[in-house]
Amino acid sequence: MSAIEGLRRREPGVYRVRGGTALAERRLRAWGWRVATLGAAPGGTKDDLLGAVGDALGFPDWYGRNLDALADCLTDLAAPTALVLAGWPWPEDLPGWAGVREVLDERIADTRWPAFAVVLDQTA
Structure with a gap:
């Protein structure tokens, strides 16, 4: 079974793929997901992240680039949404990543809203 097969059923979670994210992105769109792709890791600051x-999720102008604003905007998503991190690891040591990961994990676990998932390219 594919690493992203659960997404066909709109199951939230963190999904890992190998060999790039292009196929996963096509499948997600075909299954009705909104797909937002974040390319290679940006600069090393929390603000950059x-x-x-x-930017990838198209947040409104009032988005304040802080963890509270991230949490608020993630609850405003109107459709199942997958944030695809192409070429990203899922480490704890990137500056600012631990807090962002915590917010993403909380949103994934919150079933009151449309499904939210993170897709990671684990090729490397």
Whole structure:
């Protein structure tokens, strides 16, 4: 079974793929997911990371590039959404990543809203 097969059923979670994210992105769109792709890891600051996530997800102008604003905007998603991190690891040691990961994990676990998932390219 594919690493992203659960997404066909709109199951939230963190999904890992190998060999790039292009096929996963096509499948997600075909299954009705909104797909936001974050390319290679941005600069090393928390602001860079939060800005890149906000840009990828098309957050509104009031998005403040902080963890509270990230949490608020993630609850405003109107459709099942997958944040695809192409070429990203899922480590704890990237500056600012631990807090962002915590917010993403909380959103994934919150079933009151449309499904949210993170797709990681584990090729390397």
